[in-house]
Amino acid sequence: MTPESGQVLTNESGVALIELDVEGQDIGSTGEIVVTYDTASTNQAPFSPLRFTIVEPALQLGYFNNGQFVPGSLEIVATVSDELVVSTGIPDQDSFSVSATVLNTGGDSVDGVTSTINVKAADSFNNPILDGTAITFKTEYGRIEGSCTTVGGDCSVNWTSQDPRKPLAYTFLDDDGNVASLRTIFNTDCSVPGVPRGVSCPASLGQPYGARSSILAYTLGQESYNDANGNGLYDTGEVFVDLPEAFLDTNEDGAFGNPNEVGSCHPDCPEVAGDEDIPVPLIENDAYDQGNGIYNGILCSDTAEAAAACSKELVHVRQQVTVLVAGETPYAGIFEGVGISARLSSDIDISRSDSGTRYFYLSDVYNGRLPLGTTIKTKSDYCVVEPEDNAVANSSAFGPSLFPITVTAPDNAERNGSGFVRIEVNVPAPGGNTGGITKTWRFRCSYDLCVNSPDDEKCQDS
């Protein structure tokens, strides 16, 4: 596979596009082309032979064969002259980012709620990858567009709420002895003492968590390595991160748990409920394979390759993001203290200290966060409360939201008194429609000036 000559045409976005006269090339499959140059045909200083790898056939990039454009993805991997920017254009693992515009969309009981899933990819030099690189997506719940192709290192797809919304077959016995597929505040005891069913739990209910849809993005790329000698190539002994086969981690425990595949962590996975993890086979052998122990990437130097310290075979670079398909009905509890030491609280007496704090835990039925846009308005007809306005942040972190409420003695307080603190929660209707679900919680605050300040003149008259 030796083309006769080539010519540099443009050099944009860190990627050199080369026109080649290629004869007898089989570009129908992935492989490698080594190109030697007649320097008289280039407009650049002489440079050493280039090596190209066709990563995937029939993408947008390609080269000219006897004047005819042939699709194929071409990558420069050899160092050329300093005048040319050198870039592999192939994503590497540590520069493959996946995010969601809305992390807590809601949509557990409504179809059609959406979030945009964004990929940002760069190569081993943290330059944008080649335009037209295909990124593939899988989702646990709801629906996702299957792929997008990058422009400038970026591409996006839409995730949409719809069935499925729970595991296909995985079940467990809940705390009432009934078969269930997800833990809720109605079928699981809160480990914090004194918290009844139906109240947000300040501690985790445990697996399997409801309404958390794992979204996996992946494409062929390179392992990341530390270029200790700065030559732009992987050399024997340089530190790298070895990648196992990719998978959709449905229970987010970082381990492949599907018991039907050889090589899974079952039954000793970090957490239960990962039975429906979905493998992305790189080696088609009906087994989940760990890394091969050597660096994989086209930056594998010839010397290291000859020593079997690396391979130019690509692997799947991957990243996962979780979208909360949260339920729309709010549940809550008012507590003293937080976490496992929290205690359900009703009234607050701030006579001694002039102020106090209550912790408002707010969740959906799965004890997870409510959708982005949920508002919390706190008012009192007697005490001063802060903050008066709060909102559920853009987050798919585990567990309920926590809002501290500070209650302070009223300004110009009479000798004593009391009143309600009201907490009104509104979960907006999906899609920006008006309405939604509003629920209110309340507790009483009371204050006796003479407990804290017996010398105040208001306390002297009787």
Ligand SMILES: [Ca+2]
């Ligand atoms: Ca190196």
Ligand SMILES: [Ca+2]
């Ligand atoms: Ca490897």
Ligand SMILES: [Ca+2]
């Ligand atoms: Ca797992």
Ligand SMILES: [Ca+2]
């Ligand atoms: Ca495999």
